[in-house]
Amino acid sequence: MRAACRDTSNTVDALSQAHYHHTPESRTCDGRFGHVVVVTVIQQGLPGALKRAIVRLMTSSDKPENGTAAPTGIAAQNWAQASADPQYRAAVVDLLGALAYGELAAFERLAEDAKLAPTLADKAELAKMASAEFHHFERLRDRLTEIGEEPTAAMDPFVAALDGFHKQTAPSDWLEGLVKAYVGDSIASDFYREVAARLDADTRELVLAVLDDTGHAGFAVEKVRAAIDADPRVGGRLALWARRLMGEALSQSQRVVADRDALSTMLVGGVADGFDLAEVGRMFSRITEAHTKRMAALGLAA
Numbered sequence: 595m596r597a598a599c600r601d602t603s604n605t606v607d608a609l610s611q612a613h614y615h616h617t618p619e620s621r622t623c624d625g626r627f628g629h630v631v632v633v634t635v636i637q638q639g640l641p642g643a644l645k646r647a648i649v650r651l652m653t654s655s656d657k658p659e660n661g662t663a664a665p666t667g668i669a670a671q672n673w674a675q676a677s678a679d680p681q682y683r684a685a686v687v688d689l690l691g692a693l694a695y696g697e698l699a700a701f702e703r704l705a706e707d708a709k710l711a712p713t714l715a716d717k718a719e720l721a722k723m724a725s726a727e728f729h730h731f732e733r734l735r736d737r738l739t740e741i742g743e744e745p746t747a748a749m750d751p752f753v754a755a756l757d758g759f760h761k762q763t764a765p766s767d768w769l770e771g772l773v774k775a776y777v778g779d780s781i782a783s784d785f786y787r788e789v790a791a792r793l794d795a796d797t798r799e800l801v802l803a804v805l806d807d808t809g810h811a812g813f814a815v816e817k818v819r820a821a822i823d824a825d826p827r828v829g830g831r832l833a834l835w836a837r838r839l840m841g842e843a844l845s846q847s848q849r850v851v852a853d854r855d856a857l858s859t860m861l862v863g864g865v866a867d868g869f870d871l872a873e874v875g876r877m878f879s880r881i882t883e884a885h886t887k888r889m890a891a892l893g894l895a896a
Contacts, residue, residue, distance in 0.1 A: 668794055676794035677741070684856035686797055687738070689789065691748030692756075692850065692857075693804060694734035696782060698749075699756050700775075701727040704810075707771040719813055726808035737800055752850060759846040763839055769821055769828065770835050773892065776814035777836050780888055781843045784881045792860070819893045833894040840885055844878070 668676050677683045704724035711717040735745040763778070765771035783805045790801040822829045851857050889895065 665795070669792055669798070671794045673741070673794050673796040676797075681856060681859065685860040686793065687741075687743050687748050688751070688854045688857045689786075689793075689801070690734050690738055690743075690797075691745075691750075692752045693786065693801065694731055694738065694745060695749040695752045695756055697727050697731035697734060697804065699760060700724075700779065701731060703760065703771075704775065707765075707768070707775070710765075710768040710771055712768060716817075719809075723808045723810050723813070730804040730806075733800065733804055751854065755846060755850045755853075759842060763842055765835075769818060769832060772814040772817055773832050773836050773894075774839055775810050776818075776892070777839045777885065777888060778843050779810070781840065781881060781885060782847065784884050785847055785877075788877045788880070789860075815891050822893050829894055832892070833889070836889060836892070836894055844881075 664670075668682060677686070701724050704720050704727060708717045708720040708724070711720055738745040738748050759778075763774060765774050786801060786805055790798045790805075793801065818832065822832075
């Protein structure tokens, strides 16, 4: 399919909701093969059918670009400089609040998963990971306090959405819990890393630090692959489970962003050198590609 080239930089003023799908082999505007991401954007304040606009966005080539551009704009500033913009400050508070509650929820989930662990060694390993997640939460909580924000107030807007995601994706056994932590947490981490590239230097450093792997990735891969080797039928069930997690995680992240004006404005270019719509498409394509690679590492079909 030949994708038409178009300027999407001013297509919408505010992102309310986005859904996407991709085709594995489509030709971009410059003739290269990549993924075509279709983002359905529902604008705020438009009546009826005019609310829905479908924008076809082309990703970059699957081949990495040469070199890394030096930070510019907000990304080249420190927190003291960047936070002078009240809209940017509000976006960062939202981001840190979402991350902080995510880390606290991860701590709770890993502690619960430890109860399903088949061996004492597995239980101890999960307890160690839970401790690391709580340390990440403490760093985010302390940073919010340091910049004059009340941590509980910053986290509160995200409690219902994140709790709803975990309720909808409660694992039924030990292996499903491992896949959920590996797949779900990795999707969230990929998203936050994309956003971090556009943050001020101080906030970017903190966000990247708390996204460090706690060791769960290697642990999950080892255990899941061993289970599939022992019983290949397990693979089909876990592959379906992982696909469901992917859809739920992306839908939930889109709803969270859409509900927070400061975050959505930052993501579509209002502040902090945010993404234009074409970059939103490329971002979701990169997240999807990373998910496919993780599924392969687990021995599962994406």
